[in-house]
Amino acid sequence: MNQANWTAVDDYFCQLLVPEDEALRAAVRDSDAASLPAHQVAPNQGKLLQLLAQICGARRILEIGTLGGYSTIWMARALPADGQLVSLEFNPQYAEVARRNIDRAGLSDKVDIRIGRAGDLLPLLASEGGAPFDLIFIDADKPNNPLYLDWALKLARPGTLIIGDNVVRNGAVVDPASDDANVQGVRRFSELMAANPRLSATALQTVGSKGWDGFSLARVMA
Template sequence: MNRAPHVVVHPDADVLAEATAARLLTRLVDLQSDHSPVHVVLTGGTVGIAVLRAVAASPVRGAVDWSDVHVWWGDERFLPDGDPDRNEVQAREALLDALGDALPADHVHAMPARTAQVPDTDAAARLYAAELARHAPADAALAVPSFDVLLLGMGPDGHVASLFPGHATLSVSDRTVVGEEDSPKPPPPRVSLTFPAIQAAAEVWVVAAGDGKADAVAAALRGAPATEVPAAGAVGVARTLWLLDVAAASHVTVDPGDTPVHPARPAADGPGSTWAEVDDLVAPLLGDLTVPDGIAKAAATAALPEIAVTAPQGRLLELLARATGSRRVLELGTLGGYSTWWLARGAGPEGIVVSLELSADHAAVARHSLDATDIGHRVQIEVGPAASTLQRMIDDGTEPFDLVFVDADKQSLARYLELVVALSRPGTVIVVDNVVRGGAVLEADHPDDRVQGTRQFLERAAQRADVEGTVIQTVGRKGYDGMAILVVR
């Protein structure tokens, strides 16, 4: 049993939620290649529900076979069915309703609500324990399903699920579910998995944000007793992962030999605020930003992930296209069309941009925004998996491109490099964004698949005889990252 926690730190709560959603989707796809069904335990709270919203908005959500997923909860507020404060109701609004028939109704295992037939938390706990037992493997040591990923939020007092410091529920070891009638958080009556049920999960992910959680996070990671800081008892059989923002991790210290803390990216405050102010200072160099600002606003209104390049970076793409005389531009990752607009400007009135986007919804937002500008007719958006689209273009003998901008899923960068080189000519410039990842690329054992994908890309690029290039580290409004710039020989 691996009890050592692994800690990953993100710059703020928004990025934490987006990154956790991406991590969860990737993990679900990986798990489904290995076994069936997959069991996931959800959590509520501000960040927990934000994660579910990010899953719903992700273009990768379609890669998961939701008919193979069973959804459970770690705890629930004991309220009537449909009460908006129930974790289940919030989860349905954030994600489950959006999945529709893809997720079978009988795969959603909500904790019982308060009814005349279920009058108290003990009755609800017994019913949920029975539901868990019905889905437990025949040879299971504990009557619970084989939880693959169990998500937990954490309170400022260090509680997880509805297991609170000093409460008798912490010591319950003969049941998988327990009723809590007097929690210190409203509403007092709750139902919760016990520590034995939590600790039976293959992977336990504790997700926490905000400086109000910093003391409890630090205490749990120092190994405080679970009776004092319940989060310290949230451990998985194979893996324990702490996903934090900078504020929640601010009191964590690491001694030699301890599990390392992996910063996903520097904080948006401190030096980051200076970087943002410099971006603002150089804005006059960029010209009239009315049109790209409108594209960015449309993307935000459509709740697209806020991961587009910044205005100075967009201007760099435009200038690269102009400086290289590029007339045929290929882009991987349209999103809301922000970088697409800059690339089309650089390609000039005789140029064309072919932009590949996985999500039809994102492509529709970009199409609408770009068609409202004077360059929309020069942008062709192809919807579908980029690797498949690129291979089709190769098979069709598509004319080579002069400039390629890759801002798509990092896990596939090495494969994308191979394909875009096949669609290039000698002298084609290839720009790949987000390849430094706050310095995380230095870590060979980093747990984030995006980091590993980026490391593999950099290794492949260095091995190829048909490209030469460099990596430029960047700072700005989006923090610390970098771009790879390659030229095809």
């Protein structure tokens, strides 16, 4: 099997089960036109995020790493009328593209994009004293994943689902001697989940149009 096969299988399931509408297609087009990196989730992965949000009855979602807002749209569509999604983005250009994409999708009333370093924004978010988040999607700079997990736990409740994206790194995650800061960030993130008695976690490797990677799932138990 190779990348062409993986992409063909993704295309088959996406065409059958995950039809994109114009707002989603336009979000990808506009992100490409603005030269954003093509790091958004695949359509079937976006639908998975949406289903997970619906399964856990999410009313408040936290996304760390907005990019062009593609995954944001998928998840925000799972929210009830009074639901809210807070998305943190370091790059102002990316955030502006995301805001346009989210506005076109008719979701501006549900999505709050905040610009800055997540490490600075997360303490501010915690100080606001809002309700805990029901789902937290971590998809930003991997070296800081351990920090993001720490704050996710502070902003969570029992039952909150924490999802970590891009945790396989083309298989490099198994190399303890890797000099790649992204790999080491993911490894430490995984080790912290394993060691935390508040979490019940797993991770899955995936192949598809986005290559060989995977995601972690952790449920806050207490």
